[in-house]
Amino acid sequence: MSDEEKALIRTMKRCNIPTRKIVAVLAYIRGGMDKLPYNKRKVSNYGTTINRELENSDVMEVQQYFENKQAESPGFCYSMEVYAKNKVRSVFWTDARSRIMYQEYG
Incomplete structure (x- = not known):
């Protein structure tokens, strides 16, 4: 995942966009699901990391x-x-x- 993609995921998580839609946006940017070098689980795991950071803020x-x-x-x-x-x-x-x-x- 590039830093830009991580920043985009962080933004979409703060907007309460579901993981499946985040993956769809990332796949669209990359040119299709087959060009996405990671899967929904990796995006979900990164989202969990973000949620932990935001938990008490x-x-x-x-x-x-x-x-x-x-x-x-x-x-x-x-x-x-x-x-x-x-x-x-x-x-x-x-x-x-x-x-x-x-x-x-x-």
């Missing part, structure tokens, strides 16, 4: 997103409750408009 991405939103809009606030082993128990967020509506209508 989703909460960090959410937190970064919330921090950016808070910097853009001072009325935005959020709270995350975490278990002992850094497992998220709950997430709450609200924006300025929602807070105004809550004050107005309860």
